[in-house]
Amino acid sequence: VVAVTDARQQLFEQIAAEVADSIRRYALRRTDPDTADDVLADTLLVVWRRLDDVPAGARLPWCYGVAARSLANLNRAARRQRSLVQRIVRIDPPTDTVDAAELPDPDVHRALATLRPDDRELLRLWAWEDLTPAEIAVALDLTPNAVRIRLHRARGRFAEALGSEMRDDRPDTTE
């Protein structure tokens, strides 16, 4: 039993060392630092509990999938708490929590914000998490082929959206 426990711990520590920084960056791209820490803790806890389910060849993409669900849960809980505790009656679209103006190249972030959430997530996983379509497929539970097709379209939409952001910037720069 001790040997099994040691082996489990060793494997867990190895996977954690491999994925923890990337998961933290993944979460920081999508939420505030505090919630990002929660996402990392949730994700690693799931890794620990489901050690045998973590696919050897796609550990990080699998963990991104877990992190995405954790983030969705945390955001839902936070929204519920906000609306019930403060009784704020307003429609609060679940877009990025970060202010585009504070990010590097605000036009890019504004363009991203105009896209559908699915497209946005595909582009981030591809450009920022640097995943291949096959890896994105693991993270989003899609087929690689579906990812390729959707990614191709999302890239086109993003280029258009960025072009239109830049056109919007041009005519009136005094604002």
Place this chain on the structure above:
Amino acid sequence: MTDPQDQAELRLRAADPAGPARALPPPRVERAELLEGIMSTTTEAPAPTPPPKSSRPRWLLAAAAVIAIAAAGTAVALTVDSGSSNHPVATKTVRTLQLPNAGRPGTTSCIRFMIDILREKPVAFDGTATDVTDSDVLLTVNHWYKGGSADEVRLENYHTPDIALEGGVDFRVGHRYLVTATDGTVNVCGYTAEWSPELAKSFQQAFGG
């Protein structure tokens, strides 16, 4: 590079708000401490819910709750509704719960308070402290939200000077508290605290009255 799509994608990659070249904010919990806390949790799922197929992993929240408990340095002990048997004239039932051990190394971090985690606490009540000693706190129960019916609850293992534990509670006679417990041990990290309208609202929301 003149293709607008290539240009757009170069800018997209460069605009990564948490890219490898960027410094990250310091984590709330040191990595080694986090891993230790996780490995100290049981690998058995705490709830009988089967693992999720895809969308709504309720057990994830349960798992997060386990982290909160483990991270707070929980000692597990349980004594239920003692009192009536030895005292033929006793009219009040007293239940005993343990306070967690403070100051266990590497275990003093809390994860964020969440209604979903609160909801899964098996024991929850509203009580007023009527006696506080060096080691015990006696609470008269104003209202049981969940998991009990005793008139009074005795919290054992109270160490006044050790409340430096993150999320710990300072009990004072006459003050009112909202308390939750799991496996006979009081949950800290915001899941037990002095009564406030906000926390009372959360309890109501989690336990429905």
